[in-house]
Structures are given as structure tokens and as C-alpha cells.
Amino acid sequence: MTRNFDIVVVGTGVAGTAIAKGCRAAGLDVAIVDELPYGGTCRLRGCDPKKVLRAAAEPVAAMAQLGEVGIFAEPAVPDWRAMMGFKRRFTDPVTPSKETSLADAGIVMLHGTARFVSPDAMAVGDAVLQAGHFVLAAGSRPADLPIEGADLLLHSDGFLDLERLPRRVALVGGGYIAMEFAHLAVRAGAEVTMLQRGVRLLAGFDPDLVDLLVERTHDLPVDVRVGTAVTVVERTADGYRVHADQEGRSLRFDADLVVHAAGRVPNLGGLDLEAGNVAAGKRGVEVDGHLRSATNPRVFAAGDAAASGMPLTPKASHDAEVVVANLTGRAGRRVDYGGMPSVVFSLPPLASVGLQEEEAARRGLRFRVNHAVTGDWFSARRLNEPCSGHKVLVEEGTGSILGAHLVGPHADEVINLFALAIRHGITADRLAETPFAYPTGGADVASMV
Numbered sequence: 258m259t260r261n262f263d264i265v266v267v268g269t270g271v272a273g274t275a276i277a278k279g280c281r282a283a284g285l286d287v288a289i290v291d292e293l294p295y296g297g298t299c300r301l302r303g304c305d306p307k308k309v310l311r312a313a314a315e316p317v318a319a320m321a322q323l324g325e326v327g328i329f330a331e332p333a334v335p336d337w338r339a340m341m342g343f344k345r346r347f348t349d350p351v352t353p354s355k356e357t358s359l360a361d362a363g364i365v366m367l368h369g370t371a372r373f374v375s376p377d378a379m380a381v382g383d384a385v386l387q388a389g390h391f392v393l394a395a396g397s398r399p400a401d402l403p404i405e406g407a408d409l410l411l412h413s414d415g416f417l418d419l420e421r422l423p424r425r426v427a428l429v430g431g432g433y434i435a436m437e438f439a440h441l442a443v444r445a446g447a448e449v450t451m452l453q454r455g456v457r458l459l460a461g462f463d464p465d466l467v468d469l470l471v472e473r474t475h476d477l478p479v480d481v482r483v484g485t486a487v488t489v490v491e492r493t494a495d496g497y498r499v500h501a502d503q504e505g506r507s508l509r510f511d512a513d514l515v516v517h518a519a520g521r522v523p524n525l526g527g528l529d530l531e532a533g534n535v536a537a538g539k540r541g542v543e544v545d546g547h548l549r550s551a552t553n554p555r556v557f558a559a560g561d562a563a564a565s566g567m568p569l570t571p572k573a574s575h576d577a578e579v580v581v582a583n584l585t586g587r588a589g590r591r592v593d594y595g596g597m598p599s600v601v602f603s604l605p606p607l608a609s610v611g612l613q614e615e616e617a618a619r620r621g622l623r624f625r626v627n628h629a630v631t632g633d634w635f636s637a638r639r640l641n642e643p644c645s646g647h648k649v650l651v652e653e654g655t656g657s658i659l660g661a662h663l664v665g666p667h668a669d670e671v672i673n674l675f676a677l678a679i680r681h682g683i684t685a686d687r688l689a690e691t692p693f694a695y696p697t698g699g700a701d702v703a704s705m706v
């Protein structure tokens with residue numbers, strides 16, 4: 258059976274849903290398809306469930322800090338099963354509510370894997386879908402690991418849905434997922450080991466602030482090993498044994514659970530891009546500044562599936578706006594990822610927006626660096642949180658904020674002020690003269706610029 262649409266969207270995550278709804282609101286005939294329950298990564302298996310679970314770790318972390326000053330005698334251990342029950346109150350309604358809102362909008366919903374059968378048609382099961390345009394918002398998946406026993410690793414989806422948190426947790430990787438899961442699991446009572454192949458954790462964040470966070474992470478305690486490449490994972494009588502290589506030395510770690518936190522790649526495997534004449538590389542579908550495929554003008558890509566920007570939710574939302582504009586008569590809209598912030602939701606969080614110091618120097622920019630370790634500032638000290646610091650890059654002459662990098666109790670919210678400043682050209686002086694409520698994390702901004 259062949260069906261005709263103006264637009265066929267693959268993926269019901271942040272990007273796909275917004276694109277389908279935006280195009281439908283402009284009067285176009287739209288179909289959307291997903292091979293998993295509708296809702297995508299962020300709301301079902303990523304940002305939201307992770308942040309809900311973190312809510313239970315926050316008071317534990319606070320009690321541990323304030324216990325030191327004698328307010329709480331013993332840190333509590335949250336009930337993991339109850340935490341999961343609380344999380345499901347957020348995730349369970351996502352799929353039905355998404356399906357209802359798509360149906361109400363008059364969008365045709367299909368379930369199954371979409372694949373190209375020609376440059377102007379896709380198939381889902383027996384149905385052939387012809388369309389004026391196709392949008393690939395297929396997201397990402399955990400990278401295949403060249404490790405013997407890789408199939409024994411639990412992916413982030415599984416970790417965020419565990420019924421019971423085992424005692425010993427090993428995390429393979431040292432990026433966002435490893436740091437966030439380590440901080441969550443250790444507060445929930447697990448013994449955590451983080452095994453990172455490279456010598457630095459959290460590449461892409463300011464190294465000086467990462468060092469502060471790593472020191473804090475060691476103290477939790479989390480056993481953080483850098484320069485440690487996992488080579489083999491095997492089952493033992495009571496769990497798993499992880500073999501790793503550290504500069505030629507063989508190391509072994511025993512664990513009850515081994516988690517894949519070693520990177521994600523665009524999820525393009527099922528799409529048969531060759532049949533659609535759609536070029537893609539390691540970072541995703543090759544697109545121009547309008548998010549149009551470099552090789553098939555009928556095709557757009559957005560979110561994690563597009564080889565552009567960082568694979569994060571704000572980027573997926575921005576891409577959706579750009580694709581909708583280009584498909585609904587406002588052709589020519591280009592992506593602009595300037596001032597897009599990113600946060601690692603450790604406790605305390607680490608945040609970043611704009612240029613790193615090294616990158617600004619490489620570009621030959623002239624700038625001053627305001628860098629301080631601020632565990633002794635009021636906003637950190639009142640929480641007894643020693644891990645606090647910032648690095649802000651301000652361009653000489655213009656006073657423009659080139660980049661802002663924060664770690665500390667309020668970093669995840671304060672970074673948005675810097676994102677606003679970078680995005681809308683608010684200079685360091687203007688930011689400093691803005692009266693922010695006191696005492697809040699935002700009130701520190703004047704002293705950071």
C-alpha cells in the first residue's frame with residue numbers, strides 16, 4: 258500500500274515531535290513514525306528520568322555536606338525501588354499523552370522501523386510512504402565497543418530503569434553519563450568505579466573546573482581511574498570481572514553491574530540511507546546550514562541524527578525550529594548554535610557555554626580570563642560545598658563574553674544567564690550592572706565577569 262504525505266518524520270523525540278507539529282500547524286499533511294514507544298530519549302530514557310532520580314540524591318548530598326557541620330547525624334540512603342516508582346510517574350504518561358496530542362493535531366502515526374526504498378520513498382513494514390520531504394530525527398544509540406564481552410554491559414536506558422541498584426557498579430567511560438550516574442549511584446549507596454580510557458574526563462568542559470569536580474568525586478568516594486582502557490568484561494560466579502589496561506599494566510575490577518557510558522553515535526542503522534541517496538558520516542547525516550541533506554534535497558535531519566552542533570536537547574529543539582521554518586515557506590533559515598549551554602548534572606553540577614580558553618586562544622582572540630576557585634564564597638560556603646569555581650572569558654575591547662564555565666551548587670541555573678548574554682550580545686559590564694536577587698547564585702555573576 259502506498260500513501261502520500263507532504264512530510265514524513267522519523268523519530269518522536271524532541272526534534273521529531275516539534276517538527277511534525279510545526280509542519281502540521283502550517284497545514285501540511287504529516288506522518289510520524291517510531292520503532293520504540295513514542296516520546297524519544299530525553300523524556301523517556303535520558304534527561305528527564307535522570308533528573309527525577311537526581312532529586313532523591315540531592316537531599317542525600319546536602320545531608321552529607323551539612324552533616325559535617327553537625328546538622329544531620331547520619332546521611333540517609335534513598336530507597337532505589339521507591340525512586341524508580343517516582344520516576345515512572347513522570348515517564349509512564351509520556352507515550353499516551355504524546356500519542357493523544359499528535360492524533361489531536363491530525364498527524365498520522367505509524368509504528369515500526371522506517372527505511373528508505375528510493376530517494377523519494379520510505380517503507381514502514383508493508384506500507385510505502387511517498388513524501389515531498391523526509392525528516393530524519395532518529396536520535397542516537399550507545400556506540401559499539403571493541404571490548405570482549407561488550408554485550409554484558411548495561412546501557413543508560415537500562416540503568417535508568419533498574420529495579421534494584423547493585424552494590425558494586427562499574428562505569429565504562431568518563432563523559433556526561435559516567436559522571437552523572439556515578440554521582441547518583443554513590444548517593445544511593447553503591448560502591449562506584451569509573452573507568453576512563455583517555456587521560457581527561459569530560460572532554461569539552463574546562464579542564465581546571467573538571468579537575469575540581471574530579472577531586473570532589475574522588476572524595477565521595479568514587480574510584481576514578483583515567484588512562485584505563487577496558488579490554489574484556491566477563492561473568493563470574495557472583496557478578497562481573499572487568500579487565501583493563503593502564504599504560505601496559507593489567508588491572509581487574511569486580512562489579513555487580515557494568516554500565517556502558519562510553520559515548521553515543523547517530524542511530525542511522527535501520528534507515529538504509531544508501532537507498533535514499535543520503536550521505537552520512539560518523540557524526541550523523543551530512544547537512545548544510547539549513548539542515549538539508551548534502552546529497553538528497555528532499556531530506557532534512559535534526560537533533561542527534563544530524564552532523565551539526567552538540568547532541569543535546571536544546572540543540573534538538575533549535576534544529577526543529579530551523580527545519581519547520583525551512584519546510585513551511587520561510588526557506589533560508591540557518592542554524593545558529595551560539596550561546597548553547599551544556600550541563601553535567603553531577604552534585605554539584607558542571608556547566609559550560611561558549612568558547613573554551615584553549616579554543617579562544619587558538620582563534621587568536623584577545624581576551625581576559627576571570628578564573629577563581631570559590632569554595633569560600635557565601636553561596637558555596639552556606640552549603641558547605643567546597644567544589645565551586647568559574648572561568649569566564651571576556652573579549653578585550655568589546656567586553657563580549659566569549660565563554661563561561663562554572664562548577665558549584667548553582668552552576669546549572671547560573672549558566673543560563675551567561676547563555677542569554679552570549680546569545681544576545683550583553684556585555685560583561687551590562688551583566689555586572691544588572692541587579693540580581695540576593696542571596697542567589699545569580700548574584701555572584703557580577704563578581705565573575
Ligand SMILES: Cc1cc2nc3c(=O)[nH]c(=O)nc-3n(C[C@H](O)[C@H](O)[C@H](O)COP(=O)(O)OP(=O)(O)OC[C@H]3O[C@@H](n4cnc5c(N)ncnc54)[C@H](O)[C@@H]3O)c2cc1C
Pocket residue numbers: 267268269270271272273290291292293294296297298299300302303304305307369370371372394395396397413414434524527528559560561562568569570571573602
Ligand atoms: C542518559 C542520557 C541523559 C541525557 N541527559 C541530557 C540532559 O540532561 N540534557 C540534554 O540537553 N541532553 C541530554 N541527553 C541527550 C538528549 O537526550 C538528546 O540530545 C535528545 O534526546 C535528542 O533528541 P532527538 O529528537 O534528536 O532524538 P531522540 O529523542 O533519541 O528520538 C529519536 C527517535 O527515533 C526513533 N528511531 C530511530 N531510528 C528509527 C527508524 N529507522 N524508524 C523509526 N524510528 C526510529 C527512536 O526510536 C527514537 O525514539 C541525554 C541522553 C542520554 C542518553
Ligand SMILES: NC(=O)c1ccc[n+]([C@@H]2O[C@H](COP(=O)([O-])OP(=O)(O)OC[C@H]3O[C@@H](n4cnc5c(N)ncnc54)[C@H](O)[C@@H]3O)[C@@H](O)[C@H]2O)c1
Pocket residue numbers: 402404429430431432433434435437452453454455457458459460485486487517518519520521567568569599600601602
Ligand atoms: N547532561 C547532559 O546534557 C547529558 C547527559 C548524558 C548524556 N548526554 C549526551 O549523551 C552523549 C553520550 O554520553 P556519554 O557519557 O556516553 O558519552 P561522552 O562522549 O560524553 O563520553 C564518553 C567517554 O567514554 C570514554 N570511552 C570511550 N570508549 C571507552 C572505553 N573502551 N573504555 C573507557 N572509556 C571509554 C571516552 O573517552 C569519553 O570520555 C553525550 O555526548 C551527550 O550528548 C548528555
